[in-house]
Amino acid sequence: xxxxxxxxxxxxxxxxxxxxxxxxxxxxxxxxxxxxxxxxxxxxxxxxxxxxxxxxxxxxxxxxxxxxxxxxxxxxxxxxxxxxxxxxxxxxxxxxxxxxxxxxxxxxxxxxxxxxxxxxxxxxxxxxxxxxxxxxxxxxxxxxxxxxxxxxxxxxxxxxxxxxxxxxxxxxxxxxxxxxxxxxxxxxxxxxxxxxxxxxxxxxxxxxxxxxxxxxxxxxxxxxxxxxxxxxxxxxxxxxxxxxxxxxxxxxxxxxxxxxxxxxxxxxxxxxxxxxxxxxxxxxxxxxxxxxxxxxxxxxxxxxxxxxxxxxxxxxxxxxxxxxxxxxxxxxxxxxxxxxxxxxxxxxxxxxxxxxxxxxxxxxxxxxxxxxxxxxxxxxxxxxxxxxxxxxxxxxxxxxxxxxxxxxxxxxxxxxxxxxxxxxxxxxxxxxxxxxxxxxxxxxxxxxxxxxxxxxxxxxxxxxxxxxxxxxxxxxxxxxxxxxxxxxxxxxxxxxxxxxxxxxxxxxxxxxxxxxxxxxxxxxxxxxxxxxxxxxxxxxxxxxxxxxxxxxxxxxxxxxxxxxxxxxxxxxxxxxxxxxxxxxxxxxxxxxxxxxxxxxxxxxxxxxxxxxxxxxxxxxxxxxxxxxxxxxxxxxxxxxxxxxxxxxxxxxxxxxxxxxxxxxxxxxxxxxxxxxxxxxxxxxxxxxxxxxxxxxxxxxxxxxxxxxxxxxxxxxxxxxxxxxxxxxxxxxxxxxxxxxxxxxxxxxxxxxxxxxxxxxxxxxxxxxxxxxxxxxxxxxxxxxxxxxxxxxxxxxxxxxxxxxxxxxxxxxxxxxxxxxxxxxxxxxxxxxxxxxxxxxxxxxxxxxxxxxxxxxxxxxx
RNA sequence: GCCCGGAUGGCGGAAUGGCAGACGCUGGGGACUUAAAAUCCCCUGCCCGCAAGGGCGUGUGGGUUCGAUCCCCACUCCGGGCACCA
Numbered sequence: 001x002x003x004x005x006x007x008x009x010x011x012x013x014x015x016x017x018x019x020x021x022x023x024x025x026x027x028x029x030x031x032x033x034x035x036x037x038x039x040x041x042x043x044x045x046x047x048x049x050x051x052x053x054x055x056x057x058x059x060x061x062x063x064x065x066x067x068x069x070x071x072x073x074x075x076x077x078x079x080x081x082x083x084x085x086x087x088x089x090x091x092x093x094x095x096x097x098x099x100x101x102x103x104x105x106x107x108x109x110x111x112x113x114x115x116x117x118x119x120x121x122x123x124x125x126x127x128x129x130x131x132x133x134x135x136x137x138x139x140x141x142x143x144x145x146x147x148x149x150x151x152x153x154x155x156x157x158x159x160x161x162x163x164x165x166x167x168x169x170x171x172x173x174x175x176x177x178x179x180x181x182x183x184x185x186x187x188x189x190x191x192x193x194x195x196x197x198x199x200x201x202x203x204x205x206x207x208x209x210x211x212x213x214x215x216x217x218x219x220x221x222x223x224x225x226x227x228x229x230x231x232x233x234x235x236x237x238x239x240x241x242x243x244x245x246x247x248x249x250x251x252x253x254x255x256x257x258x259x260x261x262x263x264x265x266x267x268x269x270x271x272x273x274x275x276x277x278x279x280x281x282x283x284x285x286x287x288x289x290x291x292x293x294x295x296x297x298x299x300x301x302x303x304x305x306x307x308x309x310x311x312x313x314x315x316x317x318x319x320x321x322x323x324x325x326x327x328x329x330x331x332x333x334x335x336x337x338x339x340x341x342x343x344x345x346x347x348x349x350x351x352x353x354x355x356x357x358x359x360x361x362x363x364x365x366x367x368x369x370x371x372x373x374x375x376x377x378x379x380x381x382x383x384x385x386x387x388x389x390x391x392x393x394x395x396x397x398x399x400x401x402x403x404x405x406x407x408x409x410x411x412x413x414x415x416x417x418x419x420x421x422x423x424x425x426x427x428x429x430x431x432x433x434x435x436x437x438x439x440x441x442x443x444x445x446x447x448x449x450x451x452x453x454x455x456x457x458x459x460x461x462x463x464x465x466x467x468x469x470x471x472x473x474x475x476x477x478x479x480x481x482x483x484x485x486x487x488x489x490x491x492x493x494x495x496x497x498x499x500x501x502x503x504x505x506x507x508x509x510x511x512x513x514x515x516x517x518x519x520x521x522x523x524x525x526x527x528x529x530x531x532x533x534x535x536x537x538x539x540x541x542x543x544x545x546x547x548x549x550x551x552x553x554x555x556x557x558x559x560x561x562x563x564x565x566x567x568x569x570x571x572x573x574x575x576x577x578x579x580x581x582x583x584x585x586x587x588x589x590x591x592x593x594x595x596x597x598x599x600x601x602x603x604x605x606x607x608x609x610x611x612x613x614x615x616x617x618x619x620x621x622x623x624x625x626x627x628x629x630x631x632x633x634x635x636x637x638x639x640x641x642x643x644x645x646x647x648x649x650x651x652x653x654x655x656x657x658x659x660x661x662x663x664x665x666x667x668x669x670x671x672x673x674x675x676x677x678x679x680x681x682x683x684x685x686x687x688x689x690x691x692x693x694x695x696x697x698x699x700x701x702x703x704x705x706x707x708x709x710x711x712x713x714x715x716x717x718x719x720x721x722x723x724x725x726x727x728x729x730x731x732x733x734x735x736x737x738x739x740x741x742x743x744x745x746x747x748x749x750x751x752x753x754x755x756x757x758x759x760x761x762x763x764x765x766x767x768x769x770x771x772x773x774x775x776x777x778x779x780x781x782x783x784x785x786x787x788x789x790x791x792x793x794x795x796x797x798x799x800x801x802x803x804x805x806x807x808x809x810x811x812x813x814x815x816x817x818x819x820x821x822x823x824x825x826x827x828x829x830x831x832x833x834x835x836x837x838x839x840x841x842x843x844x845x846x847x848x849x850x851x852x853x854x855x856x857x858x859x860x861x
Numbered sequence: 862g863c864c865c866g867g868a869u870g871g872c873g874g875a876a877u878g879g880c881a882g883a884c885g886c887u888g889g890g891g892a893c894u895u896a897a898a899a900u901c902c903c904c905u906g907c908c909c910g911c912a913a914g915g916g917c918g919u920g921u922g923g924g925u926u927c928g929a930u931c932c933c934c935a936c937u938c939c940g941g942g943c944a945c946c947a
Contacts, residue, residue: 735884
């Protein structure tokens, strides 16, 4: 089976073992059974045309080492890979070349798969999934229909980046400094009909669920901040000249209500037209126009200078009946809270800046309890502060005042304690071709009601119909039957943008405009005659799903990628559950991980999955920087190419070096010289086992280890490597093995048993070399089936240990003593030591600190 | 501005209250060789000293402790994230 080379010829050894693994389906996960499982997952790769980079190699080596280790520990390991293949780069390539994105995807996937195999990753390639495969996206569409049914999907006009010159809608990342990335054309915001998912309905659960997850703290905090839960109060303000109309605000400081001297509404607030008095009309119109043309960047980054204009209207402060002016300003966001605020300039920095600029009054209503003076704005709300100038609330603490005011307004039907989130609903559609089509059709209200009456029980219809207006007509979203899934993409002649902002699908009338059979989902182009009774006129959705869709649930499909009747069987879901370890970049800390958690919770509510969190343990690998410490990029010319490194050193060396560079989670620069060190390490292990003639080295002797020191070091190394793998500290496991290698190299002979164990702990890191040498040792069963060696603690205890002797905390000498030597004995020993005695001479011993087996510290003075 | 992470030799890093610098790279010296490569051995934080030895040293300043890279306080710089969220 193995190669015959006398030297460490990795270029022969590595492909040999890769072929053996492939031919034998070595890493196929076993079917659910009594064996304990371990499910390890890499973040879903996008198969770009550029192929694998070092970051991929790092990510996949981390998980591969864990997978190989867990197999050796007796787990049934599920370690799959697949392709998140829908997406913009492929579509843009199709636009440029006219080639079908599916063909391009196939080629890119083939390249990725070949490269993955060349780094020796032990994936179960039988379980590959591809989001663009109709057999896969059938279930993406099915899950989406569950969301639709539960009222979690709706349609709304949302602003997108529109580039008139390119005639297309751009993604955020395609807009750089207010210009299109391609061609630097100006872009503008334009409202487009979009699908939106009601992720905010799950905000509380997404927040609460974080608590028990074994995730990096920073990632949890980022999700927390993104969800942005904020406790406060809603209060309705009456409007002076608009009886019956009220202006609702959200505030976290209702206690400061007596200090509210004006109100601000966002320029987009619905009440603006009615609040604006004729005298202010021109100024307000101008202000709204100016605010609308500002980019998000200008509205946020140039935030220091407050702008705004008075509407002419007044509100009544419900606390004290005072008339206060209502202003419009873009420092209030339409999308948060109620889009309107009560401004308390004395106790809010933003309101303070605004009030100063426009000369509005700034009365203080919070003061230190001890009566000391403060400078405004004074933000403190905890500690010992009390309300002042606040009528009946004067003297109360902020917490007491909040309670009192909330209760008072609740009794009046004017307000209540409430909670707000920063999290927004999720814009879930793209005006693109290369994505999953939405499995609905748009029909008339009459047809919708008739179909729901006739077939509603068999369709996934929501309680409240989802409607939108297309070409001035109100349409109803009718789900296609589950039996009609998947809804496939039509072939198009051109992937060019339509020029209208709609997807290329909108330019295929025979696909968009159809006769539709609601019970079967069949359709024919509307240009043909109506096929028969019960067929209705319908229009398909031209938007497609975003790339997130396929990556929100792929970890479930790996359990049973070929299951045609369900996304995964109960048996598989109960056995494999969710990944035990999920590894990928921190750049997905918020979006992907939040979206997937949302979908998973919906599937849990639907009874599809048995748990309500998808990723219990998460790990982010750090970025590999270029030699110059900068991010690797073609333009900087500091890119290290994995293919070149594998050619020069072999993949075992590459894998080992990537893990050796530093802590797995740290950002670390690539040093092309350092790789020589780990390569030498592997070569010297080869020489320990294989003699110059290619036969087993004469140094390797049969039988158990006879050298006690070697045995102790071996067991210490096994212990260290085992613990470091479990703790994802591979960077310290490798030096431990190097120390053992250094020791063995100096020995005259080494037992076969020692070499055997050494190869076993090396195996996850350098699987090709370890497999080859294992074979050369004459082992007949594969190394990855051998049970992981266990460190024998009894072999680790030494009869004597080095005790460090300090005088006044400075190390002066050491002595070999029994680990449990008595204090009196070591003290005698220390006094007899000339180096110690010199520092004790003429001084009084004040204190003795003795930690057996570690240190003796003599304090003198 | 707010939140988080980090700072250790020429370089990547190790040590989580007890010998600072494991391991690797780089550099220097030596062995082997006709020579080179490969390989092997020794040295390689800074300062004083022929040496033995001594002093200093983990971004800065303080503190706790018999003892601090490690814990606490204040600060500087670097990296990441968020950013008018009322």
